Amino acid sequence: MGWPEMHTATVPKAERFGWWRDLLMQDLPSAHIVSEHYEDFQGSTAALELGPIRVSVLSFSPLSSARTAGLIRRSDPELWELGYMTRGIMTVDQAHSHTQVGAGDLLLYDTSQPWQMQVPQGGGLTILHLPKTAVPLPDRSMRDLLSRRLPVQGTGSLLAGFLQGLAGGGQWSELEAERLGAAAVQLASAFLGGLADREGLLPLETRQTVLLREVKAFIEAHLPEPRLSPQTIADAHCISVRYLHQLFRSEKQTVSALIRDLRLDRCRTDLAQPCYAHCPVAAIGARWGFSDAAMFSRAFKSAFGMPPGEYRKWSGTRRSAGDHPDGFAGPASLYDLRDLN
Structure with a gap:
């Protein structure tokens, strides 16, 4: 587009x-x-x-x-x-x-x-x-x-x-x-x-x-920043961490879970893009704030049912078959941005 x-x-x-x-x-x-x-x-x-x-x-x-x-x-x-x-x-x-x-x-x-x-x-x-x-x-x-x-x-x-x-x-x-x-x-x-x-x-x-x-x-x-955390978010808005967590009580996720799932969703999108086909999996994780490659791989598999490398191959196969990788039919994304609205 x-x-x-x-x-x-x-x-x-x-x-x-x-x-x-x-x-x-x-x-x-x-x-x-x-x-x-x-x-x-x-x-x-x-x-x-x-x-x-x-x-x-x-x-x-x-x-x-x-x-x-x-x-x-x-x-x-x-x-x-x-x-x-x-x-x-x-x-x-x-x-x-x-x-x-x-x-x-x-x-x-x-x-x-x-x-x-x-x-x-x-x-x-x-x-x-x-x-x-x-x-x-x-x-x-x-x-x-x-x-x-x-x-x-x-x-x-x-x-x-x-x-x-x-x-x-x-x-x-x-x-x-x-x-x-x-x-x-x-x-x-x-x-x-x-x-x-x-x-x-x-x-x-x-x-x-x-x-x-x-x-x-x-x-x-600030998703790409590895140091993004409830503390840095609270500090940036001049509120306490306790009050930050209170704001999220009516939400479907905690602050930390929101950060994690947003990052995973961005990584999933990048892994399915042909323009990032030659970018190492660990580099894509680092691009969205996952500084530890092993932790990124475990979190991705937990969320989507397969390691990031396998997902990249799977999405490439789907793309070759004419399907859109964003229509992932496996374990659903834990996070949908529309939930923010």
Whole structure:
């Protein structure tokens, strides 16, 4: 699964703006988009589906965009739009709030409320389309974060880097795309929830939910580090190990089991990938934090019913037969990333 980019350079000049705008409206909520650079418009658009989550990567000449109440009544996908500016300056008006963002800034806007946007010098924008039902935060708390320049630090820095990585393109299997989508929701929820919590916008129960998501996002981001443990996780979030374990009481796994099973699932995926066929089994284990090859082999066999080397051969045979290795019919994976949501 790749990143299909469409560029106006492939279209006759007189048709470029209309072509780009029509293409954009297939992927984004409807809006009135105008540009004075109709005759010499330059732009590109790319879209990636990460399971139920979509990401758009846009570049464009100077333009303005308006989503009106009438357009919202006709169609509203009910999304929180989390944007990362890669180039240019954009002014945004929504929910009685006005802000200006530039390259390297994050902002949040709502498809259910009218907006006005101006990009006077042209720009670039990566948008993470978040279904409101996927974000475990009260609408009231989210509305207080609209149309503001959001801080790119802490979890915000992780999120910005994640979006930059996606915008850079790449090749992913369908399973990897779903995992990236789940990771995107977790990172975004942790980031937005952390902001709302610091500003006193969340009730206690929601703060605990947000903290749990933040912890899981941290684990995802640091899986390759052998020293990742309940202690390092607790230290990174300024909580005690005891409180960390309390957060996981309602989960299906302990913190340590979550780390182990996530790592094993990543190793299983890599072992089935042709691009890693010449990578030693121990190196794949080390890539995901298993510093002891023997311990990795025992844990893998315990989880999936066969040692990692045998699984690699088995998945290669299945691939040659036309089956997808991710459809492993043997002992099931102990961990499904969707359990995080």
